[in-house]
Amino acid sequence: MAKLHYHPLSTYSRRVRIALIEKGLTADLVELDMAGGAHRAPAYLALNPYGRVPTFEEDGFILYESTAILEYLEASHPTPPLVPADARGRALVAMHMKLCDIQLARQTGIIIFPKRFLPKERWDQAAMAQAKKEIEKHLGVLETQLRGKQYLVADRHSLVEVCYAPFVEFLSLMEITPPPGVAAWVARMLERPSARETKPPM
Ligand SMILES: N[C@@H](CCC(=O)N[C@@H](CS)C(=O)NCC(=O)O)C(=O)O
Numbered sequence: 122m123a124k125l126h127y128h129p130l131s132t133y134s135r136r137v138r139i140a141l142i143e144k145g146l147t148a149d150l151v152e153l154d155m156a157g158g159a160h161r162a163p164a165y166l167a168l169n170p171y172g173r174v175p176t177f178e179e180d181g182f183i184l185y186e187s188t189a190i191l192e193y194l195e196a197s198h199p200t201p202p203l204v205p206a207d208a209r210g211r212a213l214v215a216m217h218m219k220l221c222d223i224q225l226a227r228q229t230g231i232i233i234f235p236k237r238f239l240p241k242e243r244w245d246q247a248a249m250a251q252a253k254k255e256i257e258k259h260l261g262v263l264e265t266q267l268r269g270k271q272y273l274v275a276d277r278h279s280l281v282e283v284c285y286a287p288f289v290e291f292l293s294l295m296e297i298t299p300p301p302g303v304a305a306w307v308a309r310m311l312e313r314p315s316a317r318e319t320k321p322p323m
Contacts, residue, residue: 123179125204134175142315224259228252264300
């Protein structure tokens with residue numbers, strides 16, 4: 122059986138767990154003791170030299186980077202589909218997955234990592250404020266793109282929402298009120314069983 126090295130509080134790991142559930146796949150979930158530094162131990166670095174989660178392992182085939190793992194799961198288990206069949210739909214999914222990482226995931230990490238794991242005196246308030254501004258700007262773009270639609274691509278739930286779900290879960294922790302179209306889209310993706318089952322302790 123495939124293995125997923127992950128941590129229950131890891132947003133990027135959660136993407137893969139959501140996709141596995143959406144596709145009805147099972148994998149051996151191997152929880153890494155990150156607080157104990159297991160991600161920096163030689164045995165784990167031999168699998169993933171960057172010492173991050175998630176890492177996917179199947180018959181000696183090793184893959185890291187959550188979006189690459191999602192694409193592999195889609196290619197190896199195309200049913201039920203989480204990307205459209207046509208070239209343009211696929212390209213739009215790829216574009217939105219990348220923009221999720223560049224415009225939202227990175228900035229979310231800047232805010233939620235300190236909020237969840239560091240004492241307030243160690244927070245970089247200026248970096249957190251700048252990240253919040255960038256997220257709000259990005260949500261404004263999404264609001265326009267979501268006008269009259271339920272989902273970003275082909276008006277169907279796709280890998281785009283799989284990528285976004287773990288990060289938009291933290292909008293309230295980040296004290297960000299999304300515009301109405303984005304708020305409805307977020308609620309739609311977070312109410313799916315795959316998101317509920319993988320929700321981290323808040
Ligand atoms: N770009 C990577 C990011 C993975 C990532 O940053 N994972 C975090 C946990 S959510 C991690 O392992 N951090 C440990 C570290 O960077 O030392 C992906 O998409 O998989």
